Amino acid sequence: MPGTSLASRIDASVLRAIAPKLSAFKARRQAEIIASFAPLLPQLFEQFAVTTAVRIAHLLAQLGHESDGFSTTEEYASGAAYEGRADLGNTRKGDGVRFKGRGPIQLTGRDNYRNFTAWLRAFIPDCPDFEQQPHLVALFPWAAWAAFFFWATKGLNKLADRDDLVAVTKVVNGGRNGLADRAKYLAKAKQLVAVIVGDRIATEQDFVVLRRGHESDLVVELQRALAAAGHYLLTIDGNFGPGTEAAVKTFQRSRGLTVDGIVGRNTAKALEPFQSKD
Template sequence: MSSLASRIDADVLRKLAPKVSGKQAASQTAVITGFGAMLPKMLPYVGVITPLRIQHFLAQTAHESDGFSTSEEYASGAAYEGRKDLGNTEAGDGKRFKGRGPIQLTGRSNYRQFTAWMRSMQPDCPDFERKPELVAQWPWAGWAAAFFWNTRNINKLADDDNLVAITKVINGGRNGLEDRARYLSKAKAVVMPLAALDVPADDEFPVLRRGSQGEWVDRLQIALAATGFYLLAIDGDFGGGTEGAVKLFQRSRGLLVDGIAGPKTFSALSAYLPETED
């Protein structure tokens, strides 16, 4: 099991989603509890194990589930009636196969394909085409999100940090892009400290990540700028710009692209590092 994936749980989901009140509070608690309990096992099964993949998965599911407040689309599903591209060929299919699960699995075809995919792992699972309402229940809701992510090869887009492309696959366009971007920014802030726990420091170099500050961040920014490829403010604050530059540098050197500056990244930058101040 991925060490990072094992740390993605209900507590992480609570940090991502603003707490709701009123009638939705109980629903949000149920979604966060059910989904959070599944993630440590489910994420590695579909290869969502790197910081970027986890961050994008969390951002998309947070948006699609209205901040983890529902496992079923609020609309009736009538808008999908007659959608042959979704396999909705029988009267009532729009409402019957409305969006369910944290990525809002929609349409008869997807429910049929989800059943086949799930049965390759668990042969005795329900037939979701016959009982579509079960896709809103745990654990099936979570596995429906995993099925969609896996069968659409979204990990590859996450590796490129391509929010626009991922949103297009999930939603068909740019709907909710601003909200998805906010969730992604928050997911990066929440996940990076957890990811940094897997990067060992040594006696020569520290481990820096988004949110780090101080002289070592100054030195990192100066070194990245000195390579000639990155325009960075030297401000001692490891923000999104510095993280992006670290990722680009890591990719150019064949290192693990995680945006965390640890000993391997510093060693690759050693020729550009300024001396420490006395």
């Protein structure tokens, strides 16, 4: 529907499209997690301003990797490796296992469970005490809230706005662990979100919108206009791939337009002076 927000369109079908195909056992768990998680996402995206294409794509990428393709909300390891980690607040015997990683972005350590409780009570005053009942962080809706607790309190929207996968990953995981896999999730998420954005713009503007994945003579005209506008190193092949998308974003940024890599009415109008008259 026209006017519907981007966040409201991120549903179970999007998560299923991002998620990899898994073995039968994992696939059952994946289906359960997606069915529980997806209905909660639109509200949480809106509440924590994860509402732009790049923010949504980065969060989906991290969720996909950290949850092993949406197939678990609990760390596979026992948590014993965290025993005695004072930096995580694990100062009592058994804290490592008790406060192992849980949630789609794994919450780890007694301090984080305590902080999550305090944070969430600002929104849901009667939520459980997760320090006392840590196993609940692996269950929905708390698992979803835990992911957004981490994302919001770590200021990851700002890093996502820079499209900086390395920086986001460092905050989530402490380094570059799984960076290649996260990059694959990010590319897939960006493509899916671009389709949603493009379809929405086309519906709202009653206009032929060009976006990544399109192949046509209109894309040829677009690529020629981009080359004329900024001498972008583009192959004129009629295929709206990542290179064309990057060129569109650069052009949009230089003209003060919304930088989404999608050629809607405003971007098309700005490109008109560079179009061939032949």
